[in-house]
Amino acid sequence: MLGRTLREVSAALKQGQITPTELCQKCLSLIKKTKFLNAYITVSEEVALKQAEESEKRYKNGQSLGDLDGIPIAVKDNFSTSGIETTCASNMLKGYIPPYNATVVQKLLDQGALLMGKTNLDEFAMGSGSTDGVFGPVKNPWSYSKQYREKRKQNPHSKNEDSDWLITGGSSGGSAAAVSAFTCYAALGSDTGGSTRNPAAHCGLVGFKPSYGLVSRHGLIPLVNSMDVPGILTRCVDDAAIVLGALAGPDPRDSTTVHDPINKPFMLPSLADVSKLCIGIPKEYLVPELSSEVQSLWSKAADLFESEGAKVIEVSLPHTSYSIVCYHVLCTSEVASNMARFDGLQYGHRCDIDVSTEAMYAATRREGFNDVVRGRILSGNYFLLKENYENYFVKAQKVRRLIANDFVNVFNSGVDVLLTPTTLSEAVPYLEFIKEDNRTRSSQDDIFTQAVNMAGLPAVSIPVALSNQGLPIGLQFIGRAFCDQQLLTVAKWFEKQVEFPVIQLQELMDDCSAVLENEKLASVSLKQ
Amino acid sequence: MWSRLVWLGLRAPLGVRQGFTSKADPQGSGRITAEVIEHLERLALVDFGSREAVARLEKAIAFADRLRAVDTDGVEPMESVLEDRRLYLRSDNVVEGNCADELLQNSHRVVEEYFVAPPGNISLPKLDEKEPFLHS
Numbered sequence: 001m002l003g004r005t006l007r008e009v010s011a012a013l014k015q016g017q018i019t020p021t022e023l024c025q026k027c028l029s030l031i032k033k034t035k036f037l038n039a040y041i042t043v044s045e046e047v048a049l050k051q052a053e054e055s056e057k058r059y060k061n062g063q064s065l066g067d068l069d070g071i072p073i074a075v076k077d078n079f080s081t082s083g084i085e086t087t088c089a090s091n092m093l094k095g096y097i098p099p100y101n102a103t104v105v106q107k108l109l110d111q112g113a114l115l116m117g118k119t120n121l122d123e124f125a126m127g128s129g130s131t132d133g134v135f136g137p138v139k140n141p142w143s144y145s146k147q148y149r150e151k152r153k154q155n156p157h158s159k160n161e162d163s164d165w166l167i168t169g170g171s172s173g174g175s176a177a178a179v180s181a182f183t184c185y186a187a188l189g190s191d192t193g194g195s196t197r198n199p200a201a202h203c204g205l206v207g208f209k210p211s212y213g214l215v216s217r218h219g220l221i222p223l224v225n226s227m228d229v230p231g232i233l234t235r236c237v238d239d240a241a242i243v244l245g246a247l248a249g250p251d252p253r254d255s256t257t258v259h260d261p262i263n264k265p266f267m268l269p270s271l272a273d274v275s276k277l278c279i280g281i282p283k284e285y286l287v288p289e290l291s292s293e294v295q296s297l298w299s300k301a302a303d304l305f306e307s308e309g310a311k312v313i314e315v316s317l318p319h320t321s322y323s324i325v326c327y328h329v330l331c332t333s334e335v336a337s338n339m340a341r342f343d344g345l346q347y348g349h350r351c352d353i354d355v356s357t358e359a360m361y362a363a364t365r366r367e368g369f370n371d372v373v374r375g376r377i378l379s380g381n382y383f384l385l386k387e388n389y390e391n392y393f394v395k396a397q398k399v400r401r402l403i404a405n406d407f408v409n410v411f412n413s414g415v416d417v418l419l420t421p422t423t424l425s426e427a428v429p430y431l432e433f434i435k436e437d438n439r440t441r442s443s444q445d446d447i448f449t450q451a452v453n454m455a456g457l458p459a460v461s462i463p464v465a466l467s468n469q470g471l472p473i474g475l476q477f478i479g480r481a482f483c484d485q486q487l488l489t490v491a492k493w494f495e496k497q498v499e500f501p502v503i504q505l506q507e508l509m510d511d512c513s514a515v516l517e518n519e520k521l522a523s524v525s526l527k528q
Numbered sequence: 529m530w531s532r533l534v535w536l537g538l539r540a541p542l543g544v545r546q547g548f549t550s551k552a553d554p555q556g557s558g559r560i561t562a563e564v565i566e567h568l569e570r571l572a573l574v575d576f577g578s579r580e581a582v583a584r585l586e587k588a589i590a591f592a593d594r595l596r597a598v599d600t601d602g603v604e605p606m607e608s609v610l611e612d613r614r615l616y617l618r619s620d621n622v623v624e625g626n627c628a629d630e631l632l633q634n635s636h637r638v639v640e641e642y643f644v645a646p647p648g649n650i651s652l653p654k655l656d657e658k659e660p661f662l663h664s
Binding site for chain 1: 568595608618636650
């Protein structure tokens with residue numbers, strides 16, 4: 001049951017094959033078994049069971065709220081959840097209990113979803129490995145998969161198994177690990193520079209970033225106000241569409257949400273043929289650092305579309321090589337501003353110094369933030385100094401327009417969807433990852449994903465195949481602004497073609513071994 | 529069309545393209561003076577804490593300097609991707625509030641309905657007055 005898609009489980013709940021309470025308890029026990037992954041910071045067991053009880057009553061009375069009623073989900077720990085600790089994996093907010101729910105959390109709860117817990121991340125969502133939070137790094141479930149382990153046994157140089165575990169990618173690594181290990185059916189992440197798509201690619205999941213303005217950011221502890229978006233992590237595209245249907249829409253509490261009418265519910269049509277599609281391949285994304293395996297999969301995907309009748313053309317995004325620099329300046333500048341609210345006065349950590357407000361603020365912030373956050377705040381403040389403002393911040397804003405225009409020009413020339421890699425390579429071992437510092441890693445790992453955030457476009461990472469080492473590799477589709485439905489439709493077609501294998505975590509799945517063994521996600525039929 | 533991306537690969541000039549890592553960044557150019565450090569620490573109310581942090585800032589600035597190579601004559605800065613849309617304004621009615629108790633709960637120091645702060649208008653000690661980590 002835990003390996004099914006959201007839609008299948010929803011059907012099972014409606015038909016009474018399983019009750020929300022049973023489902024909830026299965027997920028909770030699996031969370032306990034997979035505790036070593038460190039995916040969850042807070043497991044909201046009592047809350048989830050209570051929600052399951054209420055969901056069960058609704059099903060008994062034939063009044064289910066919809067496809068999400070009774071479905072276990074997890075939420076990244078930078079979304080505010082009323083009554084449940086929200087820490088952003090930082091000392092600054094340890095023990096902070098928000099008095100309100102983020103809009104997206106509220107929407108999910110209104111649909112009857114069960115909140116399993118808050119997932120781990122990089123501190124304040126700054127990072128690309130989910131390794132820099134105060135609760136420790138998150139381990140990629142694929143480190144323990146049969147597919148990876150078998151490949152490693154073939155390698156005579158492989159060392160002790162447990163010390164070579166792999167990172168999940170970041171910063172929504174906890175959410176990715178939670179979904180990948182079957183502890184929930186969907187999880188919320190946040191995406192500022194690729195923080196949802198990067199771990200999705202490393203954990204073999206669908207990581208969807210909606211258009212900026214489609215989903216409310218109220219309650220998402222902000223990193224970069226002009227680029228943040230709540231992201232969705234699921235095991236298949238259809239599930240992501242269901243969640244998006246629940247979340248999309250204007251919010252009077254978030255003035256950056258768009259009030260145009262959106263087609264609801266988000267039912268994705270099944271694309272019969274792709275002959276009317278035009279796929280763009282941006283040539284600047286072919287960088288020397290790209291691993292040959294990812295490059296080959298990218299090429300094969302392009303060939304696949306072409307062989308099915310689509311038009312596949314090379315396009316140019318000329319300012320691509322500057323986008324990571326531009327992102328670096330804008331991100332640190334906005335971070336410097338957003339982190340200013342943490343002074344210990346109204347919420348969060350407060351130090352013991354009482355000499356003066358400034359001394360208190362300074363000590364509180366020194367104790368509360370880690371090096372990465374402090375580094376970004378200082379960089380941001382540097383770029384915002386009077387003497388530097390024009391040359392760095394305003395310059396970066398101008399370059400941002402050039403980058404956004406690159407995309408507009410490409411889409412205006414008839415391209416429907418862009419196809420690019422999501423990451424440079426498959427997931428790397430933790431010991432390898434920490435050899436470089438956070439900023440360097442982010443600038444390396446974000447190159448394919450962050451230009452999309454600067455332009456506010458929708459994008460999705462789809463798992464394509466396993467690497468030679470048995471680890472997932474994903475590819476990214478980028479769509480036009482507010483054409484999320486079209487983007488997901490193309491992604492769904494592609495997902496069906498590639499038939500990405502299910503992760504085999506045999507040792508953990510005592511209850512549901514038979515169901516997982518032979519199932520391929522794409523080929524399971526719905527029992528209506 | 530397997531050949532297409534192989535052809536692209538051959539076209540990408542090896543060695544000329546810098547790559548996206550910071551390996552090419554020059555070391556700190558020494559423009560972070562003690563004055564700048566003090567100024568930033570005062571503005572950010574966050575201290576550097578170590579020489580490595582200063583070195584990291586210098587690298588970050590060197591990285592950001594790459595933007596100078598872009599020609600932005602006549603380009604307007606972009607503040608938001610939604611700049612072409614009208615901002616939605618709701619009617620000016622009070623619909624929520626009255627949650628003082630909830631808000632006060634999260635603070636460490638509260639007296640009745642006030643947040644308690646230490647005295648203001650006392651500047652942080654200057655760099656030469658406090659324990660300077662740079663000189664030690």
